Amino acid sequence: MTRMRLAPFIAGRYLFAKKSHNVINIISAISAIGMAIGTAALIIILSVYNGFDSLIKSMMSNVEPDLLITPSTGKVFLQEGETYDWIYDQPSVKSMCCVLQEQVFISYDGKQGLARAKGVDWVYEDESTLKDCIIDGEFKLKKGDIPLAAVGAGLAREMDINPRFLSPIEIYFPSRTRNISLSNPASAIESINVWPSGIFSVSSEVDKDMMILPIRKMQDLLEYGNEVSGVEIRLDEGTDAKELKRIQKEIARQLGPDYKVKDRFQQNESLYKMMRYEKAAIYMILIFIIIIIAFNIFGSLSMLIIEKQTDIETLRSLGATERLIKRIFILEGWMISLSGLAAGLVAGIGFSLLQQWLGFIKMPGHFVVQAYPVILSWSDVLLTTIGVAVVGYLIALIPAHSFNRQSR
Numbered sequence: 001m002t003r004m005r006l007a008p009f010i011a012g013r014y015l016f017a018k019k020s021h022n023v024i025n026i027i028s029a030i031s032a033i034g035m036a037i038g039t040a041a042l043i044i045i046l047s048v049y050n051g052f053d054s055l056i057k058s059m060m061s062n063v064e065p066d067l068l069i070t071p072s073t074g075k076v077f078l079q080e081g082e083t084y085d086w087i088y089d090q091p092s093v094k095s096m097c098c099v100l101q102e103q104v105f106i107s108y109d110g111k112q113g114l115a116r117a118k119g120v121d122w123v124y125e126d127e128s129t130l131k132d133c134i135i136d137g138e139f140k141l142k143k144g145d146i147p148l149a150a151v152g153a154g155l156a157r158e159m160d161i162n163p164r165f166l167s168p169i170e171i172y173f174p175s176r177t178r179n180i181s182l183s184n185p186a187s188a189i190e191s192i193n194v195w196p197s198g199i200f201s202v203s204s205e206v207d208k209d210m211m212i213l214p215i216r217k218m219q220d221l222l223e224y225g226n227e228v229s230g231v232e233i234r235l236d237e238g239t240d241a242k243e244l245k246r247i248q249k250e251i252a253r254q255l256g257p258d259y260k261v262k263d264r265f266q267q268n269e270s271l272y273k274m275m276r277y278e279k280a281a282i283y284m285i286l287i288f289i290i291i292i293i294a295f296n297i298f299g300s301l302s303m304l305i306i307e308k309q310t311d312i313e314t315l316r317s318l319g320a321t322e323r324l325i326k327r328i329f330i331l332e333g334w335m336i337s338l339s340g341l342a343a344g345l346v347a348g349i350g351f352s353l354l355q356q357w358l359g360f361i362k363m364p365g366h367f368v369v370q371a372y373p374v375i376l377s378w379s380d381v382l383l384t385t386i387g388v389a390v391v392g393y394l395i396a397l398i399p400a401h402s403f404n405r406q407s408r
Contacts, residue, residue, distance in 0.1 A: 008200040025302035032340040034293035039344025041386050042286045042349070046380040049279055051373030056275070059202045060268065062130045063148075063210070066239070067248055068262045069255070076100070076227035083254040085229070090247060093217045096350035097123035098228040100218040106211075107170040108159045115155055117171060119218025128232065130200055130212070137163030137198030147217045148197035156199045159183020168193040169211070176223045192221045205271070207389045250315035287387050294337060294395040301333040301399040330396045341385065352376040 010162050071077045079098055087096055100119040105112065120128075120141070129151065131139035149169060151161050161169065172191045179188065194213050201207055219225065233251075235244060244263060252261040265272050315325055352374050355361055359371030 002370055010013050013105065016377045017318060026051075027296055028336050030152055031294070031296035031300060031336050032343070033042065034296060035290065035337050035340025035388065035392065036343035036347065037291040038286065039341050039384060040348035042283070042290070042384045042388075043345070043348030043376075043381060044351055045282060045286065046279070046376045046384070047348075047356070047376045048372060049282060050377050050380070051356075051376040053275055053279070055369065055373045056203060057264075059133065060206070060271075061264070062133050062202055063206055064264050064267055066235045066264060067233040067251070069231040069233070069251065070229065070260050070262070072258050072260055075102075076224060076229050077259070078226060079228055079231055081255075084252060086254065087233060087247075087251065092233045092243050092247070094236045095123050095127040096231060096233050097121050097127070099124070099230045099232055100215050100222065100224070100227070101219070101229050102173065102222060104221070105172040106159070107172070108161055109165070109167045111159050113155070113159055115211050116210065117169075117218060117221075118210065118212050119215035119217050120212055122277075124212075124232070130202075133200040134198045134204050135201050136335070137196070138302050140197045141214050142210065143197075147192075147214050149194040149211050149213040150198045150210075151196055151198055152210040153201040154201050154204060154255065156196075158208075161196050161199070163196045163198055166195075171213075171221060179296035184294050185228070190404055191222050191225060192217050223390060225350060226365050271365070283383070283387075287391065291391050291395070294391050295334050296338050297392065297395050298398055301329060301396060304332065305329055305399060329399065330393070333396025333399070334389075334393050337396070338389065341388045344388070345385065349376065349381065 028098045088091055098121050102117055104115055104117045106117075125141050126138070129137075134150070135153060136156075137150075139150050141150070141302070145252055151159075151169075155161070170191060170193055172189050175188050175190050194217060200212075202210075215228070219227070233247075235247070248261050250257070255261070353376055355372060355374040356376055362370055362371050362374055
């Protein structure tokens with residue numbers, strides 16, 4: 001038997017052989033079980049995080065377009081030029097609509113507050129998936145000549161807005177053209193009335209202050225003609241990132257430096273960055289917990305080295321080098337980690353796939369999904385495998401190095 005095979009062979013015999021002290025077996029078993037639980041927990045938690053991450057992005061897509069055109073300076077611009085004809089001609093473009101958004105003051109049934117009012121055109125009303133997020137009423141922005149508005153759930157709760165009531169939402173904004181009169185300050189305030197048609201729920205960040213209304217009413221309130229604050233472009237479902245980037249770059253090239261063309265990540269960069277950092281933080285915290293669990297291996301391996309002093313002397317007399325003996329104990333400690341890792345991978349992957357396919361663990365209360373969303377990512381599995389394997393190997397090195405120093 002070659003030296004390369006000898007070390008794993010002896011390490012395997014030591015791992016499964018009966019020890020003179022049962023406590024070594026118990027500590028080794030606890031270490032393996034702990035590593036299995038830690039590995040499974042890491043995979044399951046990352047998979048649940050992936051599920052919620054995908055859910056949030058899917059819900060945000062109901063209010064955020066694939067691409068958004070805004071002016072580099074100022075608040076509004078006119079949608080003019082051949083660029084917009086070019087956008088319409090692209091096969092992957094599903095829709096393009098104009099929006100006018102501003103922070104406004106609102107009043108409803110005696111209550112006042114601030115809101116983010118977003119005026120949209122008929123294309124938005126027809127094509128937007130926001131209608132899938134309506135939890136009360138309906139997504140409708142016009143009934144005959146009566147202007148309607150859809151309101152975020154957080155704003156509706158704060159203002160007690162009810163789409164079944166006949167009370168209008170009064171929207172106010174300082175006039176851009178009239179000066180403030182000390183004798184009649186109200187004359188410098190523009191106002192419009194819209195009636196609530198439905199309440200939507202996307203995310204707490206959106207729901208807390210968002211309301212959707214016809215763009216013509218927003219233009220009247222802000223005293224604009226055909227100016228808009230942005231042009232939203234939605235692509236066909238399944239359009240790949242390469243095609244999106246191609247369209248984004250071409251629009252930016254044609255419009256020039258006076259305009260910004262942002263994809264969904266750039267529109268809400270702070271949110272998506274925070275989500276990435278949160279996932280990295282979760283991974284590091286759980287790896288740290290696994291490191292603490294892995295220190296049980298240090299204890300069991302140290303005790304085994306003490307117990308096997310006679311075997312070590314026998315190996316030396318047979319010509320075994322210190323490097324070979326050290327490798328035997330490193331491999332045994334690593335085998336304990338790897339056995340826990342293997343069991344944890346099976347448990348974690350199995351649980352995640354069952355929840356992903358069957359959804360047997362349900363969400364409490366009323367939520368947009370019935371079961372906890374889970375998406376197993378094989379890159380997470382690979383990252384977990386590498387992380388736990390490296391931790392196990394490094395922990396096994398410590399008692400082996402201590403043995404090496406003592407032998408000298």
